[in-house]
Amino acid sequence: MENVLDRNRSVLRTVGLSKKYKNVYAVKGVDMHIEKGDIYGFVGENGAGKTTVIRLITGLAEPSEGTFYLFGEEKDAAQKKRRIAGIVENVSLNKSMTALENLKYQCYICGISRTDGELEDTLREVGLDPVELAGRKVRNFSLGMRQRLGIASVMIQEPEFILLDEPMNGLDPQGFVDVREIILKLNRKGITFLISSHILSELDKICNKIGFISGGVLTEEILVEDLHKKSGARIVVKFPAPEAAENALAKLSAYGFAGGGSCEAEGDMLTVYGSADINEVIAAIVRERLTITSITVKERSVEDYYIEKARD
Amino acid sequence: MGELLKADLYRIIKSKLFLVALIIAAVFPVLTVLMYLLIDKMLGSGDEISSLFGIGINARMIAGEAFSQSSNMGLILTIFITILIGLDVSDGMLRNKIIAGRSRQSIYFSHLITSGIISGAIMLMYALIMLLFGCLCFGYGVKIDGAELVRIVFFLVTGVFTFFFSASVSTAFALSVNNIAPAVIFSVLTGMGLSLITSLVHTFNVASDNKWLCLIPTYTNGSFLSSGSFDTLSFSLGILSYLVLGALVTILGLNVFKKKDVK
Numbered sequence: 001m002e003n004v005l006d007r008n009r010s011v012l013r014t015v016g017l018s019k020k021y022k023n024v025y026a027v028k029g030v031d032m033h034i035e036k037g038d039i040y041g042f043v044g045e046n047g048a049g050k051t052t053v054i055r056l057i058t059g060l061a062e063p064s065e066g067t068f069y070l071f072g073e074e075k076d077a078a079q080k081k082r083r084i085a086g087i088v089e090n091v092s093l094n095k096s097m098t099a100l101e102n103l104k105y106q107c108y109i110c111g112i113s114r115t116d117g118e119l120e121d122t123l124r125e126v127g128l129d130p131v132e133l134a135g136r137k138v139r140n141f142s143l144g145m146r147q148r149l150g151i152a153s154v155m156i157q158e159p160e161f162i163l164l165d166e167p168m169n170g171l172d173p174q175g176f177v178d179v180r181e182i183i184l185k186l187n188r189k190g191i192t193f194l195i196s197s198h199i200l201s202e203l204d205k206i207c208n209k210i211g212f213i214s215g216g217v218l219t220e221e222i223l224v225e226d227l228h229k230k231s232g233a234r235i236v237v238k239f240p241a242p243e244a245a246e247n248a249l250a251k252l253s254a255y256g257f258a259g260g261g262s263c264e265a266e267g268d269m270l271t272v273y274g275s276a277d278i279n280e281v282i283a284a285i286v287r288e289r290l291t292i293t294s295i296t297v298k299e300r301s302v303e304d305y306y307i308e309k310a311r312d
Numbered sequence: 313m314g315e316l317l318k319a320d321l322y323r324i325i326k327s328k329l330f331l332v333a334l335i336i337a338a339v340f341p342v343l344t345v346l347m348y349l350l351i352d353k354m355l356g357s358g359d360e361i362s363s364l365f366g367i368g369i370n371a372r373m374i375a376g377e378a379f380s381q382s383s384n385m386g387l388i389l390t391i392f393i394t395i396l397i398g399l400d401v402s403d404g405m406l407r408n409k410i411i412a413g414r415s416r417q418s419i420y421f422s423h424l425i426t427s428g429i430i431s432g433a434i435m436l437m438y439a440l441i442m443l444l445f446g447c448l449c450f451g452y453g454v455k456i457d458g459a460e461l462v463r464i465v466f467f468l469v470t471g472v473f474t475f476f477f478s479a480s481v482s483t484a485f486a487l488s489v490n491n492i493a494p495a496v497i498f499s500v501l502t503g504m505g506l507s508l509i510t511s512l513v514h515t516f517n518v519a520s521d522n523k524w525l526c527l528i529p530t531y532t533n534g535s536f537l538s539s540g541s542f543d544t545l546s547f548s549l550g551i552l553s554y555l556v557l558g559a560l561v562t563i564l565g566l567n568v569f570k571k572k573d574v575k
Binding site: 055058060061062082084085089090092094095096097101104105153157 | 315316318319322323326327328399403404405407408409411412414571573574
């Protein structure tokens with residue numbers, strides 16, 4: 001049982017959460033923790049177990065082993081209280097209904113009452129025009145429009161914890177920006193998020209905590225702030241030609257930069273990883289009389305970190 | 313539960329499939345009676361017709377076949393109900409209900425009740441249209457006195473129970489199987505299988521001395537209206553069989569649904 005202090009802050013805590021299909025673990029011993037106000041990014045390769053974890057938390061599947069606590073209460077008690085909402089795998093919509101009818105249907109399912117005006121306002125918030133869409137069945141919507149409507153149907157429930165499985169799927173660049181803004185806006189109101197996505201650059205912009213899952217095992221949980229600090233920055237040096245970058249790689253690799261920073265060349269770029277100081281790298285370039293076109297320090301992103309972890 | 317029922321009824325009323333089923337239920341009995349009228353006109357009334365159907369054509373005889381699960385309307389309605397529930401699964405709305413914190417038991421019973429109400433109401437409409445239009449074209453067939461009225465009511469009650477049972481089978485398959493097609497096939501096969509047993513019982517004429525055979529679902533389907541033989545024991549056994557078997561199917565279906573991973 002969790003203590004009282006944890007209960008006030010804790011939104012989700014999984015304890016040894018596992019799911020087995022015919023003796024094969026899809027998810028094994030996942031211990032994750034999400035606190036109130038978090039935007040938790042869930043990252044992993046295809047088939048890593050992200051969706052399975054979300055399915056277990058939302059009650060779509062039963063854990064084979066372990067349990068989880070929602071808002072400090074064990075799963076069965078918590079799920080009945082309707083404090084969570086989510087989109088799992090695909091957006092679930094009735095294709096023979098209009099956007100407004102789908103929202104009304106969702107209201108009936110959740111046992112909540114909303115006026116047509118309130119529902120139309122929610123549609124506008126996700127970038128759908130209720131006037132333009134009046135009478136248009138969802139089966140004629142684009143993937144992006146369905147995604148927006150799915151988010152609207154989650155929003156009308158006014159949950160405290162929202163789980164989104166690949167919410168950026170099918171969205172155009174404007175859609176990315178809109179969904180990001182919606183998530184951040186709701187988060188400012190105190191709503192907690194668990195978001196699984198392959199679009200790591202987007203997670204980097206909105207998440208404060210990331211969980212890495214691989215082969216069904218949660219390998220690391222890290223605050224994005226710590227992730228940036230922990231792995232330091234990387235220094236990217238641009239050369240006039242790819243040959244010059246290759247030549248520089250041969251020379252600079254011999255330098256033992258701070259933090260054991262390794263060098264890698266790709267095209268006309270050379271990247272120095274680790275926690276090397278830019279002055280240290282510049283000094284080495286000058287010493288070797290190398291010609292460069294630019295040198296920049298790039299903060300380690302979630303994507304960089306993920307790629308490095310995958311490489312390890 | 314009440315909220316879920318409201319949601320399910322809202323979905324069904326908004327569905328075009330429901331409209332199609334209503335149109336079929338209204339048009340089909342009219343066409344059936346018109347077909348009998350055509351036969352009557354072609355062959356002429358009298359002994360030829362009597363030998364062809366065993367009895368003369370009248371509303372009582374036509375409506376007597378209305379509630380058979382293996383009748384065209386019975387099969388259409390079974391398919392329609394299974395698809396209607398199956399769409400909730402394939403559209404992912406079932407997922408939304410679970411995520412919204414609805415218990416699987418209340419989801420199951422909400423589907424069972426709505427499909428039972430819808431199929432019972434459609435069949436009632438179908439049978440009444442057939443009776444009324446049949447009366448207009450051929451007359452009822454016998455004098456409608458108090459006993460006959462009771463028999464008509466029992467006939468309608470039996471029909472509604474037949475389709476409540478059918479709805480329980482459709483609900484069990486639609487919520488236990490992830491795809492609509494196999495759910496429809498299993499539901500139709502169940503209805504046809506039970507009707508086949510009924511036909512065999514009729515063919516070998518073993519029912520006349522053994523009223524317990526009325527426990528086979530569909531055996532009592534309206535047959536007492538057209539055959540003239542009716543007793544309360546057969547009627548009660550028929551209703552009991554629907555209740556017991558419907559409950560068994562529901563317990564089985566609910567158990568499978570409770571343990572199932574929802575896609």
